[in-house]
Amino acid sequence: MKILKLPKHRLDFFASVVQQFGEVHAPVEQDGKFVFRRLTRWSEARLDYPRTALPPKKYFLPPRETMFRYRENEGYVPSMDELNRRIILFGVHACDVYALNILDRVFSGEYDDPYYQTRRRNIAIIGIDCMPDDHCFCRSMRADFADHGFDLFLYGIGDYYQAMVGTALGDDMVLATGPLFEPMTQADVDEYKLRSSGKRRAFRMEVEIRDLPEIFEMEYQNETWKELGEKCLSCGSCSMVCPTCYCYDVADHVVLGARDGTRSRSWDSCLFSTHALVAGGENFRKDRSARIKFRYYHKQRGFVAQYGRPSCVGCGRCISACPVNIDISEVINQLRGVQDAVAK
Amino acid sequence: MTPPKKKILMVDDDPDYVEAVSSFLEANGYVVLKAHDGRDGLKLAKMEHPDLILMDVMMKERTEGFFTVQQMRRTAELEATPIFVLSSLYSQAPDFRIPPEAGWLAHDEFFSKPVNLMELLEKIRNCLAERAHEEARP
Numbered sequence: 001m002k003i004l005k006l007p008k009h010r011l012d013f014f015a016s017v018v019q020q021f022g023e024v025h026a027p028v029e030q031d032g033k034f035v036f037r038r039l040t041r042w043s044e045a046r047l048d049y050p051r052t053a054l055p056p057k058k059y060f061l062p063p064r065e066t067m068f069r070y071r072e073n074e075g076y077v078p079s080m081d082e083l084n085r086r087i088i089l090f091g092v093h094a095c096d097v098y099a100l101n102i103l104d105r106v107f108s109g110e111y112d113d114p115y116y117q118t119r120r121r122n123i124a125i126i127g128i129d130c131m132p133d134d135h136c137f138c139r140s141m142r143a144d145f146a147d148h149g150f151d152l153f154l155y156g157i158g159d160y161y162q163a164m165v166g167t168a169l170g171d172d173m174v175l176a177t178g179p180l181f182e183p184m185t186q187a188d189v190d191e192y193k194l195r196s197s198g199k200r201r202a203f204r205m206e207v208e209i210r211d212l213p214e215i216f217e218m219e220y221q222n223e224t225w226k227e228l229g230e231k232c233l234s235c236g237s238c239s240m241v242c243p244t245c246y247c248y249d250v251a252d253h254v255v256l257g258a259r260d261g262t263r264s265r266s267w268d269s270c271l272f273s274t275h276a277l278v279a280g281g282e283n284f285r286k287d288r289s290a291r292i293k294f295r296y297y298h299k300q301r302g303f304v305a306q307y308g309r310p311s312c313v314g315c316g317r318c319i320s321a322c323p324v325n326i327d328i329s330e331v332i333n334q335l336r337g338v339q340d341a342v343a344k
Numbered sequence: 345m346t347p348p349k350k351k352i353l354m355v356d357d358d359p360d361y362v363e364a365v366s367s368f369l370e371a372n373g374y375v376v377l378k379a380h381d382g383r384d385g386l387k388l389a390k391m392e393h394p395d396l397i398l399m400d401v402m403m404k405e406r407t408e409g410f411f412t413v414q415q416m417r418r419t420a421e422l423e424a425t426p427i428f429v430l431s432s433l434y435s436q437a438p439d440f441r442i443p444p445e446a447g448w449l450a451h452d453e454f455f456s457k458p459v460n461l462m463e464l465l466e467k468i469r470n471c472l473a474e475r476a477h478e479e480a481r482p
Contacts, residue, residue: 016410
């Protein structure tokens with residue numbers, strides 16, 4: 001992997017130059033929170049953000065999208081216009097890059113999703129390193145470092161960003177900026193190591209995921225699930241903000257009296273009471289406790305069996321978004337029988 | 345009948361400079377619209393559809409003009425509007441150069457400030473005449 005460095009005070013020029021590869025979107029502050037949005041000027045970008053309200057998932061699997069329309073004599077016409085927008089997502093954290101790598105596995109392979117995959121091809125990722133806050137446990141989930149899934153990844157160290165080039169497109173971006181990037185020196189490598197160990201020590205939250213699927217297997221009847229069901233409002237906020245939740249609902253919108261319409265999909269959540277409702281009125285997960293238990297089992301156990309790792313990346317969004325303060329790290333630690341796990 | 349005057353939008357945060365250049369262009373038969381930052385420039389360009397745009401780079405922030413040019417390029421009704429960049433960028437950031445292959449400015453003229461107004465006028469005339477000629481082609 002090619003690694004170079006960029007003086008921090010030239011980042012605005014770099015951002016100007018990468019505009020030739022697509023619209024630049026970055027985290028900006030909005031009503032006290034941070035959201036990924038298209039920039040109108042570089043100074044709007046807040047690269048020191050803790051986490052965005054919604055993860056970058058919204059670019060690849062939008063909250064609502066029309067997949068195709070159908071008309072008499074025309075058949076199915078896919079909606080591809082929006083898919084071909086070329087976007088540069090500037091300032092994506094490692095956990096969110098990791099989350100996209102997880103979504104890649106869901107939306108490719110056995111069931112290829114052309115909508116997701118086209119967007120993944122057309123949206124470039126420039127990652128940026130971050131320091132953990134009180135809700136981050138990405139290190140526990142092995143997602144504090146991304147080794148692929150980005151075009152460029154920037155580590156802010158001293159007066160420089162160290163830039164890891166992840167793809168040919170990332171290399172093109174570096175080359176297009178002419179002399180802005182400089183080669184790394186041994187002193188830079190040493191600084192990187194210092195920063196890396198500093199970040200490791202900065203985590204205040206820890207969750208042990210080793211043998212967690214086995215513990216889940218054994219604790220299916222644990223009282224924790226009932227207690228969680230009594231607390232959980234089934235609002236679905238945790239799923240909406242989760243960078244790896246991908247459930248969606250498909251609906252046809254048929255024009256009344258005509259023979260045409262559109263088919264769209266929108267985010268769904270396994271916490272919604274209708275998620276497991278099937279024809280005939282049977283609901284496989286009627287109770288809130290069954291639904292929240294399902295969510296935990298799918299992410300921490302089912303996903304491990306299917307893809308070899310949990311689908312949680314430890315971004316902490318579900319903890320921030322939950323209106324009744326359900327904290328995933330506390331739930332896991334309670335199941336493991338570990339008390340006072342948050343304060344390390 | 346006299347043809348309508350060509351409209352030029354000038355985006356620059358220095359009001360004195362805008363005044364000087366626009367007076368010169370108005371004296372030479374153009375209508376000049378003025379904006380003092382990128383956002384207003386973009387808004388005005390979308391409303392008025394100028395025939396040509398003169399764009400500063402370093403305004404409220406150092407790369408504002410670049411972002412504004414890019415937004416114009418990605419706006420359907422403005423994507424073909426010629427944009428001339430007038431900037432002191434190279435004297436203020438001498439080690440930065442817009443790479444020649446950079447598509448987002450490749451087809452525009454770049455004038456280093458202070459700009460030779462006669463040269464600017466000639467380039468504007470040539471550019472607009474060429475476009476009129478292209479539009480008149482069957």
